[in-house]
Amino acid sequence: MSAIRKTLVTAAVLALALGAVAASAEGYQDLKEQVREFTLPNGIHFIVLERHDVPVFSFNTYVSVGSAQEVTGITGIAHILEHMAFKGTAEIGTTDAKKEAQAMKAEDAAFAALKAERLKGDRADPARLAELEQAFTDAKDAARAFVVSNEFGQIVENNGGRGMNAGTGTDDTSYMYSLPSNRLELWAYLEGTRMSRPVLREFYTEKDGPVTEERRMRTENSPIGMLVEQFQNLAFMAHPYHHSTIGWMTDLNTITREDCETFYRTHYVGRNMTVAVVGDVDFDEVKRLAGKYFTGVSSAEPPVIETFDAPQKGERRMVIEDESQPFYICGYHIGNWAHADAAVYDAIADILGQGRTSRLYERLVKQDKSAVQAFSFAGFPGDKYPTLLAVLGMPAKDVTAEQLEAAVLEEIQKLVDGGVTEQELAGVKRRARANFVRSLEGNMGLAAQLSEYQGKQGDWRLMFEQLAAIDAVTVEDVQRVAGEVFVPNNRTVAFIKTVEAAN
């Protein structure tokens, strides 16, 4: 009885879904036609979408630089640089830029001497170390005397700014906030000058304080955070997805301001930057102001990554023994966003582990009650480069990660052996459409999406074409790709095994 009812519901849904393709395409086509763009000679690409309902605007500066651009010794530096981008310029954040520059030089020298002694390890001279520590502290204080700290943030805030934030990932770094629309020129000044000529003041204070404590909070003091980091370390061996965005603790200890300046000069170049401005602005005015304030950004050619992982030859596993509750992750290597099967990866991840009707949720959460969460997604830790399709599971009370794993692998095998149904795939396509429409709401979200598509994939129009790619996926594609991806040799597993506290 209930089986018949299910089929009827689904048939009706399919009919609706087909009808909807034409209907809802109309809604965002207008939006697409209103997008305008220009490129400065240094390579920065600007995307402008005018929306005049409310006198406010949002922007997103997308820099195509993340922790994947880091090499051993400077891991975590992309994230440190993101923090430094709030410290101001030669005009903002200082009482005397020239004297400050001298003081910072002395500070750098003091740190270099201290670092050299520290790196001697056990052979370091304790007295000399103490002396150098003191000299470094004094030099930091001397430089800080010229600092008007957080002036950049204060200016944004006093002018009514909202949502000031930034984020660093493996693939990119983004900066964003919103302002009343009569502050457009102020914004262009603030953003243009910090992208062109940032001053990395309070470098050591910020790195050894907030950045280091953020690492502690995310790893040492968070069992799941620690697991995710080590999972990533294990899954990638050669490619820089190997290390986490927060960086190795020892690198955080030894990175210098000079390292950070070099990283900035190499990667914060016009060709790596896309700025999207969405809201109550005038296209010509944005263009004029961009020409006035953003020309200082370098026009150099950015480097490209040349090191990638060899195909995996056997399963990799690790177990973290901890007092905390269990947690399970596994991942399979897949291609990047540009791979011909990219949309198929998304479809597989959706059917396997997204939403209340996904296979993992139905089996683990609803049926077995062995998990409280089960989730999968394509693109961990990023998707600019070859990446992972990851499955995460949070076991229910008194269930171990090993017990959960058995059921997870069983569901994956079912997908390989039996493929997916047309109905499941129709659901994927419909959800993709609805989620896409939702993602167009609000200036901030639009600016983020437009700039990311342009910055990462080279054309913001692909944002509107993603649905066509998903719509083209067939059940045969899903089974073929599942068979290629879900093989044990391609798998990395990491989990937390709960142990009693060792007293």
Next chain:
Amino acid sequence: MKRILKTAAPVLLLLAAATLASPALAARSKPWEKIKTPALGEIRLPDYQRVQLDNGMVLYLAEDHELPMIELSATIRAGQIYEPEGKTGLAALTGEVLRSGGTASWSGDEIDEKMESLGAMVETYVGEYTAGAYLSALTEDADTALAVLAEILRSPRFAEDKLDLAKTQHKAGIARRNDEPMSIARREFSRVILGPDHPLARNEEYDTLAAIARQDLADFHADWFGPDRTYLVVIGDFDAAAMTGKIEAAFADWPAARRPLPADPVAPDLPRTVNVASKDDLTQSTVILGHKGIRNDDPHYAGIEVANRILGGGFASRLFNEVRSARGLAYSTGSASGTGWRQPGVFVAFAGTKSESTEQAAAVMIEQIEKMTREPVSAEELRTAVDGILNSDVFNYDSKREVLDRMVLFEMNGYPADFLTGYRAAVQAMTAEQVLEASRAVWKPERLSVLAVGNPADFDGDLSRFGAVNTIDITIPEPKLTLEIPAATPESLAAGQKLLDRAAAAVGGRKLADMKGFATKQTLAAEIQGMSLNITMETTIVLPDRLKLIQKLPFGESTQVLDGEKGWVQSPMGVQDIEGADVAKMRDQIQGDMLMLLRDHSGRTCQALPAEELDGKLCERVYITDENGDYTLMFLDAATGLPVMEQSKGEAPMTGEPVTQKVKYDSYKDFGGVQRPATFTILFDDEVFATGQTTSFTLNPTVAAGFFAKP
């Protein structure tokens, strides 16, 4: 997962950053101040309609045709504040199973399938003071989604299996609640501020979850949900008149909530307490200070908002300057003013810091708060704070949803629709004296309670300089009263009946079936609060409803009798009647006796569970429940069929605390064809309470006339 977003990192919900203006500023050129700021374009309120339906429901509707979507949110005056004591978790479970448990027409799984195949969302929740629902769907699916949402709110099914599922998830949440320091801080701080008895400060535990039954959810829903206390905000691609008609039709026959709205529980004004929650694997501490604040219609509302921006709410804040930048004490710090729309808010200052600077961070924060109540803020600080508030005012109007949600908030809590206009004017006219006055009136440094979560072994002080330190035990209480029982199946129920038939045959067979009553004498050697006591118990039962129990203790003797309808008790204090619930208890005592259970178990649910070894003996297990939800878990010797142990809910003899009671039957003796335990052991929460012996047993005793009569 992928990005490190700044907002995701800092402790609590507050932003943090900034420093004081340096005195050397005067000579600087500030190019940004020379940039012209044209007049801001007009801020228009979005077009909207307010409609009140005949059933009392209030609608706020705004059309928006930019995207082919509709969005609806419902706010209902029903929340955790109405949750009964002992059932903590009921409100949240109701909010979850409302959606997952299905409706009269559709199961929860059918709704999942319906919504997910449309890419639509329908969600529900019960929060602290309000409950709500949310819907988002493409325009063409709006009618389907609305029908589902209406039925969820009107006639939820609260399916038992989905309640079980939700409980499984909550139990995992309890097991994990000490894994992340922030979750400890959030939970314990509300107990520090509200006191342990406030409904919002109670902890959900395994036992409070176990006490919640399906009917509790149905009652919570019927008691508190209804159109008379529901507000809908609907925004998107629709025609407002048509949408009003659809909503009216969808909710027309929804009955009003059963119970009138009680007054909100009031948070007490508590004196300072100093609290440490210890977790010894942490390298960082979370330090939170706070006390009860004010409602937003307090005359000092605008003043305290400006004051808080200066203290710890913005980029120019003193806390950030002193605690983070100047002293490097914390990686995150900030404050919340302590204002609330419905109930007074909570004034909070917090810092995330290294373990070694825990006490210092608390001291500096208190010092900065004291300073706010001691001297006026500088003209520069005042100007910066006022500018920031006024310049960002336009963002109060940048989304239709925000504007309409605020209207609902104001209407529900008795604020005028133009409340923000008055607030803006007050901020504009704000003086340093008013800020000082507000700080003095609202912030009381001597009343700030302190909570530190971290590893006290590494603290720079024991915090006793702030007051007597109370150590919070965050150990998660183990379930005392609950068992993990799989769902019954027809097979397991039939098998359970069979096992009990076999046990009955082993104990007495025909004799048991024909039993009219019995008399038995048992001796107990008990340990009560370190004392050893010898007790003799003489029990006489005449079926169906007469019982006499004589207990002899070293310091006296008591007799309890149930004579059909009435009961009495005789003790050294005299004779008293037994009435009401205590009569029912005595009746249960007859029915709960092992012989009675075995003799006739047809009226009970008897579910066979997988066999288990107990003290080296393989035992079949039967889980027996009655209509009150009380259970007996019977362990039966797989070889002989005789009961080996009975487990049930009991009461601790002195305190009356609920405990798990186990009676182990260590050896049997034949009394005229009936097997009775020769020796047995009674355990409360797995600790031995007494050992006993059966010294005599008579089947179908002859009872003298007047044996049950009241003296």
